[in-house]
Amino acid sequence: MRRPQPPAADKLVAALDIGSSKISAMIAEPDAEGRLKILGTGQRESRGVKRGFIADMDKTEIAIREAVEQAERIAGTSIDEVFVGFSAGGLVSTLANVELPVGGRRITDADIEGLLDEGKESIDPEGRMILHALPALYTIDGMNGVKQPRGLHAERLAVDIHVIAADPAPVKNLDLCVRSAHLGVEAIIASPVAAGQACLSDEERELGVALVELGAGVTNVSVFAGGMLVGLKSIPMGGGDITDDIAAAFGARRTEAERIKCFYGSAMTSPRDNHDMIELAPIAGGQEGVEANRITRAQLVTVIRQRLEHLIAQVEAALKDLGFSGPFGRQIVITGGGADLKAIADYAQGVLGRAVRVGRPAMPGLPEAHGGPAFSTLAGLAQFAASDALDLSAGFSTAGSETKPGGGLVSRLIATFRTQY
Incomplete structure (x- = not known):
């Protein structure tokens, strides 16, 4: 152990x-x-x-x-x-629960050790590789939410173990x-x-929150409750797909498509979008007679939103499958490189009907270049x-x-x- x-x-x-x-x-x-x-x-x-x-x-x-x-x-x-x-x-997420009799006496370190050993033995990898087996809150005689049972009297002691495998x-x-x-x-x-x-703050993890990691190629949707991760799903789509859509729509290189996405892209429209012009180098740039493309910001935002609509719809389906609904499912945090897209939180909040914020690492001393959600x-x-x-x-x-x-x-x-x- x-x-x-x-x-x-x-x-x-x-x-x-x-x-x-x-x-x-x-x-x-x-x-x-x-x-x-x-x-x-x-x-x-x-x-x-x-x-x-x-x-x-x-x-x-x-x-x-x-x-x-x-x-x-x-x-x-x-x-x-x-x-x-x-x-x-x-990635798959399961919850293992084990319970041992204590007999009404005070709980000792040996009792906790025995419970965790029993919990470890109960985990079945089912052919997968165990990445984490994290003990969560303890239960004493049916009372949930005990963080440290040592020294308390109880008839029975139980623990939930969150298992993440791949x-x-x-x-x-x-x-x-x-x-x-x-x-x-x-x-x-x-x-x-x-x-x-x-x-995520300790209070968010305790009350219930969904974390949406918008990576370049994968979007991971995970749900936290009671202080632990209780479920997750992966979507094979991310910010890189938006970049590819821009490159294909306007005949640009991926690097150029990524540049205009970062500088001019947005998840929300504005009245000025039809008047703001964007110049981008074509794939065949540098060849004689090939001129730079000029598009409106409205055209760019349209391409971005088409992919976002599909992605956020899959995020919503994943949240539903994970049981993230009702009073429990009110807060969503978006992080990862895709969360750098302008107005992504406002767009997701409008579509999902829940409070959404962009999550950045809460770590003092991070260089400014590494302090973003990516x-x-x-x-x-x-x-x-x-x-x-x-x-x-x-x-x-x-x-x-x-x-x-x-x-x-x-x-x-x-x-x-x-x-x-």
Whole structure:
């Protein structure tokens, strides 16, 4: 059973977020209270990841090395192991409940240990890989919501264990890719767990909130209640699809389509949209006789909203499947790179009929460039690594059993030398 403790003040925490559009790294140092001091960050374009899955091992490995080395240069130190985020589809969420008799006496540490051991034994992976087995609130004689039962008298003690699992192959590919970059894998963390840690308050998680991560290739919809993640669904669509729609509609390169989406795009219309003109370079730009395209902002917004309507409709269906409705389902937080789109919260609020806000990582000391919603998972990975969260997932089949170990900075420098020469 893994009982992680807050890292010592001199122990560094390293996080690695491997997404469909970017790969980012962070090195931080926790103090005695677990607060993190950001030492260095790095980022590279992701060229080998599609819909959150590793599609090109070599390209992804190179991007991982470059992002980590950039963070190491800024931090002035090297790292050997990282906490890695898993954002691909195929995540499943279940709840295991176990109960043991206490006999009316005071609950001891041994009782809690025995209960958690019993809970771990009751988990059936069903052929999947267990990423998390997180004990939530305890129940004493039918009274729910007990955070710490030690020292209380009870006849029966129970606990809910939230289990998050994934298909083995994508997790093993992710693990192999990181280790091929000569880094050890401390743990693989589900993206909703990390993002929720970064941009949701304790009160939101307690009262009930839905977290919508709009990534480049995948949108993860997760629901939190009673202080824990209670359900999640993945949608194979994201902000990258909006970029592709713009590129196809106006005959532009993806990089140009991404640029005008970020600078001029919006989820809401305005009276000036028909008068504002946007110039964009065509795919065949640079050839003689090929002129730049000129479109109105209204045309751009129309393309964006067509994709958004489809995406938000799927988000609404996912929320319904997860039981996020009624008085319980009132608050939604949108995060991820897609949440940078102008007026996305207002649009989603109008369609979904619920209060919607954009979630940004609540982490002091983050560089301004990494303080937006696109870096919620990265910040959450570092916060999760520095926390004392109890996770029972150790002991189940792990991804690294068939892969080569990491080797630290020297091995990565040798590998970089070989690829360049």
